[in-house]
Amino acid sequence: MEHATPLFYSYKKRPQLDEHYDAIFIGSGLGSLCAASLLARNGKKVLICERHYTPGGYTHVFTRNDYEWDVGLHYVGDMDRKGSALRIIFEYITDKNLKWADMGEVYDRVVINGKVFDYVKGLNNWKERMKFYFPTADDARAIDKYVELLFAVNAAAKNFYMLKALPKLAQFFSSPFLSKAYQKFSSRTTKEILDSISDNDELKAVLSAQFGDYGMPPAQSSIVIHAAVALHYMNGGFYPIGGSEEIFNTIMPSVINAGGKTVISAEVKEIIVEGGKAIGVLMADGKKITSDIVVSGAGVHLTFEKLLNEENQKKIKFLKTLKKVEPSxxxxxxxxxxxxxxxxxxxxxxxxxxxxxxxxxxxxxxxxxxxxxxxxxxxxxxxxxxxxxxxxxxxxxxxxxxxxxxxxxxxxxxxxxxxxxxxxxxxxxxxxxxxxxxxxxxxxxxxxxxxxxxxxxxxxxxxxxxxxNYQKGEIYGLSHDPQRFDADFLQPKTPIKNLFITGQDIVTVGIAGALMSGVLTASSILGKNIMNDIVQYAKQSGG
Ligand SMILES: Cc1cc2nc3c(=O)[nH]c(=O)nc-3n(C[C@H](O)[C@H](O)[C@H](O)COP(=O)(O)OP(=O)(O)OC[C@H]3O[C@@H](n4cnc5c(N)ncnc54)[C@H](O)[C@@H]3O)c2cc1C
CATH class of the missing domain: 3.90.660 (Polyamine Oxidase; Chain A, domain 2)
Incomplete structure (x- = not known):
């Protein structure tokens, strides 16, 4: 795709920046990009500051010796299912300019001790294939029960995530009911659930073989993340045509159309807080840029423990608890x-x-x-x-x-x-x-x-x-253990007025998690459920 205006500028070359923006984003990961596009579509002029010399967070690509590699996207699920939220959000924020290639029937090939088990596209096909590998009546029953449980966990988790975008009072009233269903699962590990349905170690090893997608083996990970990942890919794997950089390339025009910009090699050193409110950012070179709202997509540990000064860290009551949530x-x-x-x-x-x-x-x-x-x-x-x-x-x-x-x-x-x-x-x-x-x-x-x-x-x-800039080199931000899923402060709104967070840490790891975080953060900032706009768009555009 040809673009008339550059999609990003190098901060080192002193691009023309406004004195003030409606919102400044720290980091250009997918959470930031999605939220920035949604704010732009609601008339907001945003500035995205990216520390790296290339934009996109983990969706960036790098070139060397005449080759190009992506760093954090190998496949995404749910891109051709009718009614898929993921698909319609991407269509909305990219004006349908991002296209996906289907990986075909087999998306994951599991090899355990040299034995091959294929994960195939489509829920029924997948179940049938698993029953072919594990043909006993007990194993077949366990496979059915497993899938049933995945759906139950996901249903409970979805409602819970939506709570994160609601104002505090609404959270208070909805929370007991929605949290109960969710916490029934979130405190349990993947291993506990697998052990409850089967004694067959090989079957359990195959069912948990995608644990690398969330970075924690079964005895450590919450079943919430396992269920989200397993069901996410059950309808096949998809890859962005043109590579993962197309995500940034296709989202950015909407930000630019509303007067926004991305600057790379632009490290934010501190979030400026005055009178209890975030009012802008201090760049590593000492320049101050102000905004009505600051959104950090740079990970919660970094945001609260490094980008806020000591005085402002004291206002974050959950800081001690946050320190206990381990990096992945x-x-x-x-x-x-x-x-x-x-x-x-x-x-x-x-x-x-x-x-x-x-x-x-x-x-x-x-x-x-x-x-x-x-x-x-x-x-x-x-x-x-x-x-x-x-x-x-x-x-x-x-x-x-x-x-x-x-x-x-x-x-x-x-x-x-x-x-x-x-x-x-x-x-x-x-x-x-x-x-x-x-x-x-x-x-x-x-x-x-x-x-x-x-x-x-x-x-x-x-x-x-x-x-x-993940300080422990962590692959997926926060670890996905039960403790993380219990941390109710992982939501867009922060205790500091006009400071919001977005990205994988407030939902879960993954392109889907980061994208949803953008929707939650923009909804929280704008005070409306943006999914309604997106669903409306999908209906009108035949999405
Ligand atoms: C090896 C690997 C493979 C993966 N494979 C897949 C996959 O196949 N499918 C899938 O769905 N997901 C995959 N993921 C996960 C997915 O890429 C991430 O969950 C998602 O992209 C994270 O998005 P984010 O919005 O949280 O921001 P991030 O992508 O984490 O971006 C944060 C950005 O903030 C910037 N930043 C940090 N500090 C500052 C600062 N002070 N000033 C300015 N900028 C700053 C960083 O440079 C970074 O660019 C993979 C991840 C990795 C690492």
């Missing part, structure tokens, strides 16, 4: 480039979830986090160029692969003060060791790739900290 685990990501196309190399569209240690995900994660030399508890492999129908237009004759696994931030503490690309030989040697171990898993699954790799580069938790 960190990760490695290996970015691979090949000088042949996905078709020539026979690369699949499905993601691989490889479990080399067998059925006990919790044990494998614990062992490995204590000692990196242990086998990876999970190896996730994604083939972005195979999923993106437009990849070859930009990169003819090439293809890309990404491999992800878990990491422990503490392994990297010794290099904390070092600079990107200059962290020293030990660091590079550690990266190389991890890269080779990850590549060995790729070759096991796709032996035709051995000797074909043109380039690879490993990102570590320090890369995540450096580029996305």
């Amino acid at each position: 685990n960190a990760h490695f990501s290996l970015y691979i480039g090949l000088k042949q196309t996905a078709e020539e190399l026979n690369l699949p569209k499905a993601n691989y979830w490889i479990y080399p240690c067998g059925n006990n995900h919790d044990e494998a994660v614990e062992k490995y986090l204590n000692d990196y030399k242990q086998e990876f508890p999970v190896v996730y492999i994604s083939f972005p160029s195979a999923k993106n129908p437009k990849f070859l237009e930009k990169y003819p004759g090439r293809s890309t692969i990404e491999i992800i696994s878990v990491a422990n931030y503490d392994w990297f503490k010794e290099w904390e003060g070092s600079r990107w690309k200059k962290r020293g030989e030990d660091y590079d040697a550690f990266k190389e060791e991890i890269s080779q171990r990850l590549l060995a898993h790729l070759y096991k699954m796709e032996p035709q790739l051995e000797g074909k790799i043109d380039t690879y580069e490993l990102s570590t938790p320090l890369s995540t900290k450096n580029f996305c």
Whole structure:
């Protein structure tokens, strides 16, 4: 798509900025982008300040050696289901300019101890396929019960999320009823629920095989996040045509049309609070920009513990409780480039979830986090160029692969003060060791790739900290344990007047979670349920 006006400006080049905006956003992740577009569609002029040198938060892409990789989007569910909230929100904020490619029948391929289990598109197909792998009457009953429970959990959670956008008084009156149904589930772990329906360890390992999508193994994660993720993908996986940067590219015009801007390399140092109200931001270079409203999409830990000064932190009564909500685990990501196309190399569209240690995900994660030399508890492999129908237009004759696994931030503490690309030989040697171990898993699954790799580069938790400002290199913001789902302060409104938060931390991780957070935050700011506007639009435009 050609754009007449630039979609973003570099703050370093001193772009023309207004003295005052209706709203300033900290961070250009999807939560911020969605809320910014919704405010813009309601006549608000916004400024989005992004610290990184490229916009989009985890939906940004980076290029190296004539290849391009996305960093935080491998697949999104629910994009072709009629009535899907996710689809109509995206259509609304992008004016239908963002298109999605279907990954086909198999979206996730689970490999446990070398045995393959495909997750196939469509609820009934998925159930049938699982019953084919697990044919006993007991297992079939457990699979039916499992799906039934997923729907019950999701229904309770949806109502609860909507509460977050309501004014305090309405929350007070609706809360006891809605919270009760939700808390019945949120305090329970995925393992507890799975154990309640089956004794078959292999079945339970397969059912929880997407735990990497939310970063916590079954005994630690709340069933709320497991149910959300499992049902989200049950109707297949989709990939943005043109790559994940198209998310920013297609949302931004609506912000620009209302006079708004995105500036990159624009770090916010502090949220300015005067008379108990947020009135703007102090940039890292000392410049002050004022606004009626400040919205932080930079993660709750960073927002409350770093972007507010000590005096204002004292006004945040839940700060102690927040400190107890742990960040999620960190990760490695290996970015691979090949000088042949996905078709020539026979690369699949499905993601691989490889479990080399067998059925006990919790044990494998614990062992490995204590000692990196242990086998990876999970190896996730994604083939972005195979999923993106437009990849070859930009990169003819090439293809890309990404491999992800878990990491422990503490392994990297010794290099904390070092600079990107200059962290020293030990660091590079550690990266190389991890890269080779990850590549060995790729070759096991796709032996035709051995000797074909043109380039690879490993990102570590320090890369995540450096580029996305997550202080512990956490992959998904807050961890998704029962404690997080009990934290009622994770909502758009904050105790500081005119300061709002958005992004994955107030709903859940994921493109869907971040998008919904944008809707909640904009609804909370504007004092109306924006979903009504979106549903109306969908009806009128045949969405
Ligand atoms: C490896 C990986 C794979 C993933 N795969 C998938 C997937 O396949 N499907 C899916 O649905 N989800 C996936 N996700 C999750 C998804 O990408 C995220 O949940 C979502 O994009 C988070 O959006 P957000 O709005 O919370 O903001 P973020 O994307 O977290 O962005 C926050 C932004 O704030 C900026 N910022 C921080 N501090 C400041 C400051 N002081 N000043 C200015 N800017 C600041 C950061 O630089 C960053 O750009 C993945 C994530 C990762 C890391």
